[in-house]
Amino acid sequence: MNSTVDKTLAMTYRQPPVSRHFSPFRLAALILAALLGNVAAMPLQCARAAIEPTTLAVLYAEGDEADAGQFSEIIHAIEGMPSVRVLPIRLTLGDMMLAEAGGMRWPLANKLALNEGAIAVVYPEIGEPYRSVFGKIIEGIEARARAPVTSYAVTAGTDADALRATLKSKDVRVVIALGRQGMRTADALNREFGVVVGGVMAVPEEEARNRAVISLSPDPALLFARLRSLASQVKRVHVIYDPHQNNWLLRLARDAAREQGLELLAYEARDLKTAARLYQDVLARAEVERDALWLPQDATTVDEATILPLVLRESWDRRLPVFSSSFGHVRRGVLFSLYPDNLGLGRNLAGTALGLLGPNDAAGRGVVPLKDVQLAVNLRTARHLGLNFTNRQQQGFDLVFSGQ
Amino acid sequence: MLQLSRYVALFAAFALLPVAASAQGLDDADLALAYGDHEFVSIATGGRTPITKAPAVASVITAEDIKALGATDLDQVLETVPGLHVSRNGNQWLPLYSVRGIHTQYNPEVLVMINGIPITSGFTGDRGRMWGDFPLENIARIEVIRGPGSALYGAEAVSGVINIITKHAADIDGGEFGVRAGSYRTYNVWAQHGGKWGDLDAAVYLHLGRTDGFDGNIEADAQTGLDRAFGTSVSRAPGPLNTGYDAIDLRVDLARDKWRLRAGYKGRPDYLTGTGVADALDPDTRMDARNINADLTWRDAQFRRDWDVTAQASYLHIAEANTDITLFPAGSALPLALPGGAVSSIGMVGRPQHWERQARLDFSALYSGFERHKLRLGAGYFRDDLYKVTESKNFTFVGLAPFCINLDCSMVEASAANGLAFLTPHQRDSRYLYAQDEWSFAPDWALTAGVRHDRYSDFGATTNPRLALVWDTAYNLTSKLMLGRAFRAPSFVELYTVNNPVALGNADLKPETIDMLELAFAWQPRAKLKTGLNLFHYRMDDVIRFVPNADPTTGNTARNAGKQHGSGLELELNWDVASNLRLAGNYAFQRSVDENTDQDAGLAPHHQVHLRADWRYAPGWALNGQVNWVADRERPAGDSRPPIDDYATFDLTLRADRGRSGWEAAFSVRNLFDADAREPTTGASASNLPNDLPLPGRSLYLEFRYRP
Incomplete structure (x- = not known):
């Protein structure tokens, strides 16, 4: 818990000397400030804040307000400052009693540790090996949140009401929902919590409006950049996709292709039959000197049993580069694929969740x-x-399949 | 059968536990798209890919495979490899890795390595006389290469190479604690941890174990024959095998930047003698093996532009001690009393012990600066020092007959001075150089050519080449044609034994050699179906055997007397029937001929089938079933016993992984139907142990693991 505190500045707001009576809250706040941050070091830490937003914990007790709502206005004013993230902490009678009993440090420090109790992860109860995937993502979340994150394995039978009560009792404000089951469970929590979704392929756009979703689909910009570095002769990329699943991705892909100087030829297919016809057509007329084929994560158009063998066979015979958004396709024979860095994804999800926590x-x-x-x-x-890669190039590959 | 039905009911009860939990398929589609099928996930979540240095017929068994198999010892894992059959040595019931029909009594033709460093004992050329298994929980993966590998790996890589890769810090990734209990009063407890220790990636593993060992019945032993001949009645047979031991294993792996330091200790105190050192059951002797290994490795993958350089220094210490070994029990007619002397009151007793230390230096470099070429260069030095051999005994041979050394038949310390020692300390050095080039000479074609030259201080030099032509025939078909030569170095026992007329050494021995031609196909006809077909033909020359001297009353001497050839195939299938069901199987066939007799070389199975199903029938629950069929093992020439029976064993493992709670449990039944499985005895053991060697019957294991 302490580790979460070292980069957190605690600032106390002191009521102007309207009332000079002894306030245990003020005492608590002062002690806390001394415990958590060396006040003398504040300028240095403020300088660091120019690089990354500084989190200010503002401790207050409503009982100290001269006028109702006074503190809220002040907090709001602080929130307006650039590069500052505010964590308002309203001190309660319990905190005060703990302070007087001399045991105040940890409960309050816990409150200050932004993510302690503030973020929960719900993930599907699923067998190996996918459980390890979620395990790594959660590890990444915990690393970014820099404190233990409470995680809940959920199933279709999970009691949402009970979970909601548990989350509320733990002061949870943001839920990171992993996987479709995690997302469904988060949906059932009645929008009382901020929701960040990860570990899903895509979410229909109407469902994604009110939440942040990090898809498992690799960024087309990264795919195209890799394509340029591995097969520099490629000038044109063909992709067949189901607009219902991948419209959002193709929007990004068009921009990315333009930036990379690639021409993107995208063909819509709303069913497998159309996709098969389009694939046959594209494979027949692709110009191997300058074309490549991209297989997106698309359950409609990239059928593992029919389309993939066709693509692999034809592209092999014609020596056409094929790259994929699905990791499993690499060993089957596509040139390259990007696959999730689970720890990194976890860190990113935690970062997004911390953003939601911010005021x-x-x-x-x-x-x-x-x-x-x-x-x-x-x-x-x-x-x-x-394509013959040098040793140095190969050092940059996270995984290779050599076929030996 | 009543008992069997009880086992089945028990299994069913466990297996049905998770049915209450609904299957979770909602996320499978998304995850499969991003991560691929189950096989890839372990790679994507941090596993390492096999490091193949050259094209070969290879099998890789990962830590996940080992867990799924429910294996409790290394031999159970190796038995699943196509073309590899784990048999038993009549002498002490040691495991014997019979690969592609190459099946010799002491089994030095298989090179076993830990992290790429040989653990061969120069004493007999095998893994030591007190092997006592290798614990599995610290193994990241096992790579098994069939066929000759001396062009890269040097001596003993004749029929195959088994490389055990232990876990790095990242493989363990946190802490794990485990306990296992099972049949034959087997108990294991282990703990391992992998993580950061300051700037170091640190992994530590500790295992403690004990077992009474499989106690199969030996109906008759060497003393039984002596009892018949001399009218005594002191044989322990019929009686149980003595295969128990205690185990202590400690491994440490520290890495930082380009450096890695590994050290291991393998202790096997209270190790029993199996069938007995002289094929006579001996429940009293206690052996004690202690091996220490360490290596310091430095690797710079970008040493210079296009240079990937590795330097490694390693050390291995082998100590094999024991109490007095009762070769034949008290009351035996052996050793014969001297004229006027007393009969031995303790039987025929000896206490041979030896200590060996090995040091290796190895430099290797991979150069990729030439277009279409990958050049691998290496050089090294190896010193094997059998620095201490002691022996005390109450017998010595006169011709082939053992007599008491003195009138009261008491123990005498043997030495070179009194002419009683069977072996004196010896040292051997070797230096080697190797080079290999992988040349992609045309699209879809690559030719790998390698050669290694080893120069030994005792028997001289040997050069072993290897060629591999790889053709990427189609998008789903790869064809390989491979030709290689390999050698095994004569062991110290084969070179220098004296005073043991059963097996006299011969300092003029040459290395045993093999030439093998292999044709291998890897074909993936469907997305979920992978197949492999390997065909091979080999010829071994200068095979070292103990053969009778010109005057047979003077005993047997090691000579390069054997020649053997053989052919065969391996067929492999892996089928992902559904996202939660995988079937795998392999069939191996071989026929080998001893050219001295022009008859079947015998012992090794002509046919072997291994079938396996992995069924993850509910989240966190997995059921594994295996069938292993070993068939058609002929007797070698001169062994008139009827052919040994075929056998099939069936194993079941149920594993429950209770997710983030950190608990994992496994329940295994091996040889569920309690088949009478036996391995053939050979050589002198064929007559000493005429009813062959039993393998464990039905046995049960229960295991719990916890990851905080």
């Missing part, structure tokens, strides 16, 4: 693609395409 609700809403990725390359396919 300005700084976190964005809607779906964003996965930016925490690792690179898997199929060297057998690379050799077939005539």
Whole structure:
């Protein structure tokens, strides 16, 4: 818990000398300030705040207000300052009694540790090996939140009311929902908590408006940048997609392609039959000197049993580079894929959740693609395409399949 | 059968526990799209890919596989590898890795390494006379290469290479505590932790174990034959095998930047003698093996532009001590009393012990600066020092007959001075150089050519080449043609034993060699179906055997007398039937001929089938079933016993992983139907132990693991 405190500045607001009577709250606040932050070091820490937002814990007791709502106005004014994130902490009678009993340090420090009790993770009760995926994501969340995060494994039968009560009792304000089951459970919590979603492929846009979603779909900008570095001859990228699933991604992809100097040829397919026809068509007329094919995460158009074998066979025969948003496709024979860096994804989810905790609700809403990725390359396919990577290049690959 | 039905009912009760929990399929589709199927997830979540240094027919068994198999010892894992059958040595019931029909009594033709460093004992060329298993929980993966590997790995890589890779800090990733209890009063407890220790990535593993060991019945032993001949009645047979031991294992792995320091201790106190050192049951002798290994490795993957350089220094210390070994029990006619002397009151007793230390230095570099070429260069030095050999005994041989050394048949300290020692300390050095080039000479074609030259201080030099042509035939088919030569160095016992007419050493021995031609195909006809077919033909030459001297009354001497050839195939299938069900299987066939007799070399199975199903039938619950069928093992020439029976064993493992609570439990039944599985005895053991060697019957294990 202490580790969460070292970068947190505690600032006390002192009531002007309207009433000079002894206030245990003020005493508590002063002691806390001394415990948590060396006041003399404040300028230095403020300088650091120019680089990353400084969190100010403002401790107050409503009983000390001269006028009702006075403190709220002051807090609001502080919140308006640049690079400052405010954590208002209203001290209660319990805190006071603990302070008087001499045991105040930890309960209050806990309150100051932003994420202690403030963030909960709900994730699906699921067997291995996917449980380890969620385990790593949660590890990343805990690392970014710099304190233990309370996690709840949920199933379709989880009692949302009981969970809501538990979360409220723990002062939870933001829920990170992992996976579809986690998201469903978060939905059932009645919008009482901020929700950040991760570990899902995509969310229909209407559902994503009120929440922040980090998709498992790698950012097209990262995919295209990798394509340029691995197969520099490529100038054009073909993609077949289901607009219902991937409209949001294609919007990003078009911008990314433009920025990378690539031409993106995107074809809509709302069913497998159309997709199959389009794939046959694209594979037949692709120009191998300058074209590549992108397989997005798309349950409609990238069918593992029919489309993938067709693409792998035809692209092999024609020596057409294929890259994919799905990790599993690399060993099957596509040139490369980006796959989630689970720890990084966890850190990013925690960052977004901390944004929601902030007074300005700084976190964005809607779906964003996965930016925490690792690179898997199929060297057998690379050799077939005539791409020979140097040792140094290969050092940059997180995973290789050599075909040996 | 009543008992069996009870086991089945018990299993069913456990297995049905999770049915109450509804299956969770909501997330599978998303996760499968992002991470691939189950096989990939372990890689994506931090596992490491196999580091293949050259094209080969290889199998990789990961820590997840080992857990799923419910294996409690290394041999159970190795038995699943196509073309590898774990048999038993008549002498002490030691495990014997029979690969592709190459099945010799002391089994030095398989190179076993820990983290790429050989653990071969120069004494007999195997893994030591008191192996006592290798604990599995600290293993990250096991890579098994079939076929010759001396062009890269040096001596003993004749029929195969088994490389055990232990866990790094990241593989353990936190703490784990585990306990296991099972049949034969087997208990294991272990703890391991991997994480940061200051700037270091640190991993520590501690295992303590004990077992009474499998106590299968030995109907008749060497003393039984002596009893018949001399009219005595002192054999312990029929009686149980003595396979118990205590175990202490400690491993430490520290890494920082380019440096890695590993150290391990493997202690096997109270190790029993199996079938007995002279094939006569001996429940009283206690052996004590203590091995220490350490290595310091430095690797700079970007040493210079296009250079990946590794330097490694390693050390291995092997100590094999024991109490007095009762070769034949008190009351036995052996050793024969001297004229006018007393009969031994303690039987025929000896106490041979030895201590060995090995040091290795290895430098290797991978250069990728030439377009289409990958060059691997290496050089090294190896010193094997059998620095201490002691022996006391109450017998010595006169011709082939053991007589008391003195009139009262008491123990005498053997030495070179009194001419009684069976072996004196010896030292051997070797230096080696190797080079390998992987040349992608045309699209879809790569030729790997390698050669290694080893120069030993005792038997001289040997050069072993290897060629591999790899053709990426189609998007889902890879074809490989491989040709290689390998050698094994004569052991100290084979070179220098004296005063033991059963097995006299020969300092003029040459290394045993093998040439093998392999054709391998890896074909993935469907998304969820992977297949492999490997065909091989080999010829071994200068095989070291103890053969009768010209005057047979003077005993047997080690000579490069054997020649053997063989052919066979391995067929492998892996089928992901559904997202929660995987079937895997392999079939191995081989036929090998001893060229001295022109008859089947015998002992190794002609056919072996291994089938396996992994079914994750509810979240956190997994059921694994295995069938292992070992068939058609002929007797070698000169062994007139009827062929040994085929056998099939069936194993079941139920594993429950209770998620974030940190608890995990597994329940295994091995050899569920209690099949009478036996491995053949050979050589002198064939007559000493005529009813062959029993393997464990039905046995149960229960295991709990906890990760905080």
